[in-house]
Every structure is written in C-alpha cells, then in structure tokens.
Amino acid sequence: MIIDGKALSNQLDVNMKQEVADLNATGLYPTLVVIIVGNDPASQIYVRNKHRKAVKLGIRSIIERKPADMTQADLLALIAKYNADDQVHGILVQLPLPKQIDETAVIRAIDVKKDVDGFSPENVGKLFANSHEHYPVSCTPKGIMTMLDHYNVNPEGKHAVIVGDSNIVGRPMGALLLNAGATVTYTHILTQDLSSFTRTADILVVATGVAHLIKAGDIKPGATVIDVGMDRDENGKLVGDVDYDNAVRVAGNITPVPGGVGPMTITTLMQQTIELAKVANRRVLTSVH
Numbered sequence: 001m002i003i004d005g006k007a008l009s010n011q012l013d014v015n016m017k018q019e020v021a022d023l024n025a026t027g028l029y030p031t032l033v034v035i036i037v038g039n040d041p042a043s044q045i046y047v048r049n050k051h052r053k054a055v056k057l058g059i060r061s062i063i064e065r066k067p068a069d070m071t072q073a074d075l076l077a078l079i080a081k082y083n084a085d086d087q088v089h090g091i092l093v094q095l096p097l098p099k100q101i102d103e104t105a106v107i108r109a110i111d112v113k114k115d116v117d118g119f120s121p122e123n124v125g126k127l128f129a130n131s132h133e134h135y136p137v138s139c140t141p142k143g144i145m146t147m148l149d150h151y152n153v154n155p156e157g158k159h160a161v162i163v164g165d166s167n168i169v170g171r172p173m174g175a176l177l178l179n180a181g182a183t184v185t186y187t188h189i190l191t192q193d194l195s196s197f198t199r200t201a202d203i204l205v206v207a208t209g210v211a212h213l214i215k216a217g218d219i220k221p222g223a224t225v226i227d228v229g230m231d232r233d234e235n236g237k238l239v240g241d242v243d244y245d246n247a248v249r250v251a252g253n254i255t256p257v258p259g260g261v262g263p264m265t266i267t268t269l270m271q272q273t274i275e276l277a278k279v280a281n282r283r284v285l286t287s288v289h
C-alpha cells in the first residue's frame, strides 16, 4: 500500500479546523510564532507551508523573517519577547540556523511550555523516559507514528530499524517506536554492512539525506518503509532516501516523496500548537480558581 501522507493530512485538517473554531468560540485563539533566520530556499518553502496550513485551520500564525547576519543575542531577545506573551502558545525556530548562532542555546531559550517542536531537553527527556504526561515531540517522527496508526501498522513486537541519528528525526523516532513496543535498532553513517540491518526491518525509517541510499534489495519483503529524505537527483528532481520505483515492488507499505512524511510534519505541528494552547488555557483557569 502507498502511505498517502498528503491525503491523511487533509483528512485530519477537517477535525482540526472544527476544533480551532470551537476553541475560538470560548475565547481561546491558538497562536504559533515561527522564526526564520536567513534565506535558505528550502526553509523558506517549509515556513510558507506552515503559515498556509495555519491560516487554513484558523490558527493564528506569526512569521518573523530575520536577516542571515542576525546576532544570537538579538534572536534570544526575540524569543524572550514571545516567551513573555500570553497570547502566544507555540514558538518554533526554523532549523538549520546560520553559523554564528548556537542551536542548543536557542532551543534552550524557548519556554518549555511553548516548545512546539519538542526539542527542549525537558521534552526530549520525557520522550526517552516514556512519560505518560502530554508533551510535544519532534513533528516528523510524531507524524510518522500517526501515519503508522492510520494504516494499521502496529509496532508492537516488530523490528524497527532507523537509518540516521539526527535529533529531529532518527533519535526521537526510535524512542517513539520503542515506547510503542517495537524492538529498535539505530543505524547511522558509521554502521558497517547497513544492508544486513535494513533487510531484517519490519518497519524501516530512513532519514539520511542521501538520495536513493536504500535499494529494493535492502528491504525485507512486505516491510513498511518510511522515507524521510528530501534529496535532489541528477536532474534536480525531488527524491527520497529510498529508490522508490524499485522499492515499491518489495515493500508492503511505503511513503512517497513528496507527499508522504512532509505534509504530516506540518499537520503534527498544528496539532501540537492546538494542544499547547489548550494546556496553557487550563493553567490559566486553574490559577484563577
């Protein structure tokens, strides 16, 4: 089966739009701030898509576009401004950042209660401790879990193999699958004989940035293959980390690029913005009574 992230995303939008309208009627306006520093063309597209999706759902969206030579101090001051603003529920700084800015310092500056990306040490800690509280999780792996659930791929007891060890995708992906009962193997750039691992995966998640790294022969017949890659082939066409045209004949389920994981990342961001707004509102109500 082709896992259609775009269709699922549009389907989830229907409920989210209604939920936002219902919250608006009670005086709560979920609000997301996205800060983008510099002119990376891909990042510009993602931020524009986030804004469009927010507008479509009735979520208030503030985009802060800043020059590539912005200082770290100025960025931290901007974050502090939105940390202090009660009307703002989620703050996201688009990654990657220009070289003069320390990513870790920026992530830590965002109020944990507004960390809609789930990148703060506190939220990452909750994920790896399998906390039963509500907490945001990196949107791409969280969106992948939503897709697996929707397509009835139950990770319990399955062997999940992650290719790529990034903080945004690989690491949180493995934690989510472990929490869902999978046996998880992490592989990365130093892994020897990668294929010997991927060929034993019931669920294979690939996030390396290497175009067509995974061939049909690297996949266990019937496996669920999730391709997080967004690479360019020799003709400049957008392709994934998986050789889709051949892999589709071996895999049981597979995500296309584009139209697979990407749209679910943005939908998950909207879900988490709404959730943070509701939690913030409950905090206000509790402190009043």
Ligand SMILES: Nc1nc2c(c(=O)[nH]1)N[C@@H](CN(C=O)c1ccc(C(=O)N[C@@H](CCC(=O)O)C(=O)O)cc1)CN2
Binding pocket: 045, 046, 049, 092, 093, 094, 095, 096, 117, 138, 139, 140, 168, 230, 238, 257, 258, 259, 260, 261, 262, 263, 265, 266
């Ligand atoms: N602060 C963050 N920075 C980054 C994140 C993130 O979750 N938080 N993730 C990625 C970029 N990203 C969202 O920010 C993102 C990437 C791709 C897509 C997407 O919809 N892709 C489409 C294809 C788009 C195209 O044509 O180029 C698809 O796969 O269908 C959405 C979000 C890094 N930075």
Ligand SMILES: [Mg+2]
Binding pocket: 149, 150, 151, 152
């Ligand atoms: Mg189901």
